[in-house]
Amino acid sequence: MKKILVIFFLMMLVPSIVSATVNLDFRLDVEEKGFYPNEKVPLDVTVVNRDSTFTAGDAELTVYISDRFYTFDLGDLKPGETFEEKITLPEFPPATHTIKGEINYTGILDERFIKTTYGSFEVLFPPIERYPRNVYVSNYDLPEKIIGGKDYDVGITIINDGEVSANLLIEFGSLDEFFTEETTLNSGESTTVKMNVKFENSGVSLIEARVYTVINGEKYLLNYRGKKTYVQGERKAKLIFDKIEFVDEADNKINQEDIVKFRIFLKNEGETATNVMGELLSTIGEINILDKIVSYLTILKKDSVAPSEDIFEIETSDIEAGDYELNLKLTYADSEDREKEIKIPITISEGGDSCYKDTDCSEAETCKNNQCIKVECVDGYVKDRECIKYECVRDSQCSEFQACNSQIHKCVEKTGCIKIVDNGHSNDKADFLFIGAEFSNPEELKETISELLDLKGDTKYPGLFSVEPFKSNKDKFNIWMIKAPDYSVSDSTSCSNSCGKVVDFSQDSIYASQCPNADFTITIFKEANFRSCAGGGQWSSLSCQEPYSRGRLILHETGHSFGRLADEYVEPSKGSRPWGPNCADTLTDAQQMWGDLVGIGKVDFFKGCSYTDDNYRATKNSLMRSHYSATTYGPVNERAIKKIIEKYK
Amino acid sequence: MKTKIINLAIAFLILGLTPLVLAEGNQLFFSINLDYDSGTISQQSVKLIESMGEIDKKSLVGDYKLKIYSFNEELLYESNFDFDLELFNSPPKEWFDDEGNQIYIPDETEAEPTLIERTTKVLFAPYSATAKELRIEKENKIELIIDVSEFALCNQNNICDNGESKELCSEDCSGANVSYKKVSFWQGIINWIKSLFS
Numbered sequence: 113m114k115k116i117l118v119i120f121f122l123m124m125l126v127p128s129i130v131s132a133t134v135n136l137d138f139r140l141d142v143e144e145k146g147f148y149p150n151e152k153v154p155l156d157v158t159v160v161n162r163d164s165t166f167t168a169g170d171a172e173l174t175v176y177i178s179d180r181f182y183t184f185d186l187g188d189l190k191p192g193e194t195f196e197e198k199i200t201l202p203e204f205p206p207a208t209h210t211i212k213g214e215i216n217y218t219g220i221l222d223e224r225f226i227k228t229t230y231g232s233f234e235v236l237f238p239p240i241e242r243y244p245r246n247v248y249v250s251n252y253d254l255p256e257k258i259i260g261g262k263d264y265d266v267g268i269t270i271i272n273d274g275e276v277s278a279n280l281l282i283e284f285g286s287l288d289e290f291f292t293e294e295t296t297l298n299s300g301e302s303t304t305v306k307m308n309v310k311f312e313n314s315g316v317s318l319i320e321a322r323v324y325t326v327i328n329g330e331k332y333l334l335n336y337r338g339k340k341t342y343v344q345g346e347r348k349a350k351l352i353f354d355k356i357e358f359v360d361e362a363d364n365k366i367n368q369e370d371i372v373k374f375r376i377f378l379k380n381e382g383e384t385a386t387n388v389m390g391e392l393l394s395t396i397g398e399i400n401i402l403d404k405i406v407s408y409l410t411i412l413k414k415d416s417v418a419p420s421e422d423i424f425e426i427e428t429s430d431i432e433a434g435d436y437e438l439n440l441k442l443t444y445a446d447s448e449d450r451e452k453e454i455k456i457p458i459t460i461s462e463g464g465d466s467c468y469k470d471t472d473c474s475e476a477e478t479c480k481n482n483q484c485i486k487v488e489c490v491d492g493y494v495k496d497r498e499c500i501k502y503e504c505v506r507d508s509q510c511s512e513f514q515a516c517n518s519q520i521h522k523c524v525e526k527t528g529c530i531k532i533v534d535n536g537h538s539n540d541k542a543d544f545l546f547i548g549a550e551f552s553n554p555e556e557l558k559e560t561i562s563e564l565l566d567l568k569g570d571t572k573y574p575g576l577f578s579v580e581p582f583k584s585n586k587d588k589f590n591i592w593m594i595k596a597p598d599y600s601v602s603d604s605t606s607c608s609n610s611c612g613k614v615v616d617f618s619q620d621s622i623y624a625s626q627c628p629n630a631d632f633t634i635t636i637f638k639e640a641n642f643r644s645c646a647g648g649g650q651w652s653s654l655s656c657q658e659p660y661s662r663g664r665l666i667l668h669e670t671g672h673s674f675g676r677l678a679d680e681y682v683e684p685s686k687g688s689r690p691w692g693p694n695c696a697d698t699l700t701d702a703q704q705m706w707g708d709l710v711g712i713g714k715v716d717f718f719k720g721c722s723y724t725d726d727n728y729r730a731t732k733n734s735l736m737r738s739h740y741s742a743t744t745y746g747p748v749n750e751r752a753i754k755k756i757i758e759k760y761k
Numbered sequence: 762m763k764t765k766i767i768n769l770a771i772a773f774l775i776l777g778l779t780p781l782v783l784a785e786g787n788q789l790f791f792s793i794n795l796d797y798d799s800g801t802i803s804q805q806s807v808k809l810i811e812s813m814g815e816i817d818k819k820s821l822v823g824d825y826k827l828k829i830y831s832f833n834e835e836l837l838y839e840s841n842f843d844f845d846l847e848l849f850n851s852p853p854k855e856w857f858d859d860e861g862n863q864i865y866i867p868d869e870t871e872a873e874p875t876l877i878e879r880t881t882k883v884l885f886a887p888y889s890a891t892a893k894e895l896r897i898e899k900e901n902k903i904e905l906i907i908d909v910s911e912f913a914l915c916n917q918n919n920i921c922d923n924g925e926s927k928e929l930c931s932e933d934c935s936g937a938n939v940s941y942k943k944v945s946f947w948q949g950i951i952n953w954i955k956s957l958f959s
Binding site for chain 2 (some may be wrong): 234323371493500515517519520522523524526527529537538539573607608610611612617620621623624625626628629630643645646647648649652655656661666668669673678679681682683684685686687691720732733737738739740741742
């Protein structure tokens with residue numbers, strides 16, 4: 113029965129202790145008068161611990177007035193103890209201000225309690241004629257977290273919505289640490305005041321932009337805007353060179369002809385540095401850095417470290433003995449990302465490494481007379497202490513049609529292509545390659561291509577670039593050429609022989625494969641007679657054309673190969689092949705395809721296209737029908753080609 | 762270990778992913794000639810060639826895919842293409858009058874081919890020192906494999922083979938398999954004495 117009573121007693125007592133707050137009497141008193149905005153506001157704080165048993169531990173007072181707050185440390189308030197303090201609040205703009213006070217303290221079981229109380233005071237407009245009103249801070253830009261000691265550029269926007277112009281003093285910062293700027297702002301104006309600020313005091317601060325008017329040398333607070341800002345104290349690491357430790361270096365020396373691995377120890381005489389990376393650089397021609405980048409990760413305060421496996425390696429060659437310096441470029445982070453370069457002193461000793469057999473030396477050295485001697489190797493590379501010659505180091509070591517590639521030291525095919533119209537980088541342009549079949553003279557080929565292009569519009573007959581839409585987009589094309597004197601056809605006797613029957617297209621590959629820049633190929637034959645054609649490429653017999661129609665032939669075939677256009681004539685043996693954007697097999701399709709252009713440039717619906725009279729074309733004549741009489745593609749074809757051209761820049 | 766990882770990463774970057782860019786700003790390409798005959802593709806030739814400038818003419822259009830794989834089966838490059846089998850003939854002058862009216866229509870006996878069965882195709886793909894083979898695929902089916910290992914400078918087998926150098930194949934020649942090790946003075950003396958009796 114006694115046990116039950118004890119348990120019952122404890123059950124009643126424990127919750128009452130746990131929930132018990134310390135009995136505090138907390139008051140905030142401000143003198144009952146009207147303050148002016150150039151006056152500081154004295155605040156009397158009184159806290160009486162009326163509890164006879166418990167202490168309010170680590171009491172902290174925070175006073176909130178609008179978005180301003182001020183914190184004071186009261187320490188422990190023992191039972192019966194009274195805390196009284198006069199706190200001076202800064203100036204406030206005219207208004208009735210409510211004060212909220214909070215005491216945050218620790219109770220008997222280490223729990224935190226908050227005791228709240230309220231007060232108020234009034235700030236009046238000063239009795240000054242033409243006192244500026246409605247001037248306020250609308251905005252300022254400062255991150256919520258900043259680094260102490262670091263410069264920040266802040267723009268503070270002030271607006272004068274009042275009727276009086278004002279001489280303004282702008283303060284930016286906390287109450288203890290702030291920066292000022294003066295300006296004048298007329299009625300209805302706004303301005304953004306730029307300030308370069310730097311805060312040293314770390315911790316959470318109330319950073320404010322305060323705007324005062326200055327009248328007769330007295331400053332009156334008009335408005336302020338502030339927010340809690342965390343000022344992170346600046347932590348500075350101080351990394352300095354400590355020592356070098358050689359790795360697998362028998363004589364622990366760097367010799368005149370040597371390959372040496374070593375660690376560089378860095379000492380940190382400042383705060384912890386993280387993400388430390390070191391890049392070893394040499395400005396000395398005789399010292400080559402083989403392994404140059406090392407990660408140190410983190411270097412703690414006062415530590416001296418070097419990575420255990422990440423090791424620098426240098427190679428000396430024909431260098432005078434003596435003292436030298438290498439540069440170690442460091443990147444690291446402390447309170448911010450930083451970079452610095454430190455000098456690494458090294459001493460070069462006379463002679464080479466001591467050794468007794470080849471394997472005592474590096475891969476690129478052999479052991480002679482107890483010295484590691486570098487394997488001489490010109491035009492090759494050293495492997496297993498032997499010089500292995502490259503396949504080639506100069507063009508003369510390759511065949512007539514090859515060049516020595518200096519990067520892979522192998523013979524590669526020479527490009528036979530010549531750029532004759534250069535409008536920019538191949539990635540952005542349509543690169544046309546003219547293969548000059550039966551041409552052996554490059555000048556003659558270039559001249560012929562120039563005529564077919566009519567690049568400047570000064571040849572007698574239309575060419576590729578004197579006809580729209582190519583004309584106004586010629587800067588989107590690069591032109592290349594390659595002569596193909598041995599390119600021949602199987603029968604060159606008649607202009608009626610289809611190119612599909614007489615041209616061996618595989619010959620194109622021989623030449624096109626030399627031009628990686630090319631997108632489209634146009635093969636022109638100087639003398640062979642056949643019926644020209646187009647497909648993946650185009651094959652044109654110039655000799656089967658009159659001079660006036662040669663450029664137009666290229667336009668016709670380019671309409672196929674580049675513009676993906678169909679023929680607009682009739683040739684029943686081919687069957688009906690309505691295809692592309694310019695031939696429709698029904699009137700309905702034709703209306704859908706180019707109905708919007710009817711009436712423009714004589715666009716309509718004409719029968720006869722893509723080999724039968726049943727299909728429709730858009731214009732009576734065009735370069736895709738009879739390139740002998742037509743000089744334009746017509747609006748429908750132009751639109752289709754333009755759409756393709758638009759892919760290029 | 763970290764050095765090796767960095768070396769591998771650098772090798773991967775230099776040799777694997779990026780095409781070999783030449784000092785002059787030109788770029789090395791595989792130039793591939795393909796033959797097409799009634800749906801069957803065969804290899805005519807493969808060679809290396811330099812472009813003028815660094816170029817990227819990769820295409821997303823076409824039923825066929827050209828893919829480059831490295832020795833460790835990594836896909837290094839992919840581009841689409843097609844074979845053009847349709848031929849368009851230009852019409853003779855005599856078929857038209859001066860206003861573009863077609864005054865002559867050939868009869869059925871004058872048949873010209875419109876679809877060809879045989880053609881060729883030239884493809885270019887950026888050279889990679891670790892490229893082992895090129896694959897031509899259509900609808901995810903391999904149509905042709907072209908061995909380009911003869912052009913490789915790094916076969917990614919972790920052994921520094923003949924023809925491989927630290928300069929161009931740090932992946933295999935990074936030093937991991939190099940036996941060289943510096944010895945102390947006294948160890949050298951001991952080794953020398955041992956060698957006298959061995």
